[in-house]
Amino acid sequence: MFATTSPRTVPAAEGVDWRVCIAPMMDWTDRHCRYFHRLLSPRARLYTEMVTSAALVRGGQLRLLEHSQQEHPLALQLGGSEPRELAQAARFGAEAGYDEINLNVGCPSDRVQSGRFGACLMREPALVGDCVKAMRDAVGIPVTVKCRIGVDDQDDYAGLQHFTETMLQAGVEVLVVHARKAWLQGLSPKENREIPPLDYERVYRLKREFPQLVVVINGGITTVAEVQAHLARLDGVMLGRAAYHDPYLLAQIEAALCGEPLPTRESVLQHLRPYVEAELARGTALKHISRHLLGLYQGEPGARAFRRTLSEGAHLPGAGWALLEQAMAPCSVAA
Numbered sequence: 001m002f003a004t005t006s007p008r009t010v011p012a013a014e015g016v017d018w019r020v021c022i023a024p025m026m027d028w029t030d031r032h033c034r035y036f037h038r039l040l041s042p043r044a045r046l047y048t049e050m051v052t053s054a055a056l057v058r059g060g061q062l063r064l065l066e067h068s069q070q071e072h073p074l075a076l077q078l079g080g081s082e083p084r085e086l087a088q089a090a091r092f093g094a095e096a097g098y099d100e101i102n103l104n105v106g107c108p109s110d111r112v113q114s115g116r117f118g119a120c121l122m123r124e125p126a127l128v129g130d131c132v133k134a135m136r137d138a139v140g141i142p143v144t145v146k147c148r149i150g151v152d153d154q155d156d157y158a159g160l161q162h163f164t165e166t167m168l169q170a171g172v173e174v175l176v177v178h179a180r181k182a183w184l185q186g187l188s189p190k191e192n193r194e195i196p197p198l199d200y201e202r203v204y205r206l207k208r209e210f211p212q213l214v215v216v217i218n219g220g221i222t223t224v225a226e227v228q229a230h231l232a233r234l235d236g237v238m239l240g241r242a243a244y245h246d247p248y249l250l251a252q253i254e255a256a257l258c259g260e261p262l263p264t265r266e267s268v269l270q271h272l273r274p275y276v277e278a279e280l281a282r283g284t285a286l287k288h289i290s291r292h293l294l295g296l297y298q299g300e301p302g303a304r305a306f307r308r309t310l311s312e313g314a315h316l317p318g319a320g321w322a323l324l325e326q327a328m329a330p331c332s333v334a335a
Helices: 031-040 053-057 083-095 110-114 118-123 125-138 157-170 200-209 224-231 241-245 248-258 265-282 303-313 321-334
Strands: 020-022 045-047 074-079 100-105 143-148 174-178 214-218 236-239
Touching (some): 031 265, 053 074, 053 083, 083 100, 125 157, 224 236, 248 265, 265 321
Parallel strands (some): 100 143, 214 236
């Protein structure tokens, strides 16, 4: 499962499809979630949960890089602020076969701030530039940045403009912008996803003024129509919680953008079966996989029974594929 290929040289972002990306989400976008999302969306760019550079370099936690070849295109998101350490962590990611290294400059949690990374780094664009340059010098795959539109009282376009100019000077070609500013004090991470108002126009302006930059927008995007509207003005859209809580949305977006036939939910699960059985044989408990499937029938007849069956049964000893068959049954009858 842990790819160990040599680093690949990629001629920057040109020719890479950034239209649909699935956001890095702590405790959610693990390798089981990503495999499931890949079945729903063959073309989307997937992102790992944030991994700190210290965990990889000083802690030797290379198990955090485990993934399957089916997950590509796949990006490793790193958190950190020490250029040499980030360069080494990026090197580990490239050697493990990742297609992109993404630096987290957007997470507002207290734990992240205490480590001097995440959204607080938007106050230090020169340091972020040094980090990016060190990583770019270390690997031959794209190094990208995920940021906010601002932080605390630094809430004007000029601040975002200066940050972007610094990123361009450091060699960044792809910027993922969460269209909310971050409050580093007084709001929880959950509140930081809801209370600061979204400002899509600021991201649109960024693209107009920096047309050479690939700009991917993130924040509050929940429908196919919204994805299409953003793509009329930007290079890509990054979906977060909507993709997790209503994962079938990914298949609907793929069908709308690429003209692919829309798979049934049951067929997606049947394609997941070999993976589930292989993981069970490795000793993985079903609950670690099934927790990512709970929203698949969101809004459909039988959805509640599907969730209940998995939630109540997946943690029991011996739970296996038969439980998924049992969970699907009411949905199949309803269809």
